[in-house]
Amino acid sequence: MILQNEIWLITLLGLAAVTLGFIFVIAQAGKPTDSNRVQNTANAIRRWWFLALVVFGIGVTWATLKPFPIPDQHTPLKAAQVVNVVAHQWAWQLSRNQLEAGVPVEFRVTSADVNHGFAIYAPDERIVIQTQAMPGFTNKLLYTFRQPGTYRIRCLEYCGLEHHAMMAELEVVAAARGDQS
Missing domain, CATH: 1.10.287 (Helix Hairpins)
Known part of the structure; x- marks a missing residue:
């Protein structure tokens, strides 16, 4: 177990x-x-x-x-889009930075050095989802972006001198016409 x-x-x-x-x-x-x-x-x-x-x-x-927001961390999440995220002092390494709106995304978040707080901010600057990025452990998040736009990733845990500059961007685009139901 x-x-x-x-x-x-x-x-x-x-x-x-x-x-x-x-x-x-x-x-x-x-x-x-x-x-x-x-x-x-x-x-x-x-x-x-x-x-x-x-x-x-x-x-x-x-x-x-019942509607527990944290997915099972030990099984595949079966999301159509997967983004591997590695936190480094003081940058985010993303396997991809363009995603489709309306399609579930699995974020696999880890750290290469120290603990970081992984947070995605919507274009209106509110946090839409967040987790910890820890060395030696991968946290999984499942999220579906509803609106296209530029989403920012910021660190929520003080990780050193350049913590304030630790940002990245995700571009969420509208789903292709053939994909809509």
Whole structure:
């Protein structure tokens, strides 16, 4: 099993153990010590509220993790366009710098020297996607550019004296007429 997946599994098992602990404590605290009907009713209401919160929490967790934005890093992403990115102090090396809009792009991002922050800025200067560029590890990003234009790549992590000048550009062009559906 992959280390990252093992850590996720250990974390989820730990959260489950803590939740079971809370359920046990609440169940024990709800046991009546006398026959006071009001106290029993209050304990029953607390248990139902706790159960409702647990179910709600599981639902929210599932709903937010289902569309998880980070693709699986250990399988091919099957994108029609692939850009290999290598960060160097203080430049980006791209395997290609012209892409088609509307076609998924897989970015394979790594570093040749130190950690860098890989960010793609849209023509309106907002960040559209970002990841870390780390020596000895390749992060994969999957992104589909919707609008043609010039997109800038900048470093988001201070990497030395010329960090501010570490930029590159991607030209995103409209898809060829035969490719549109």
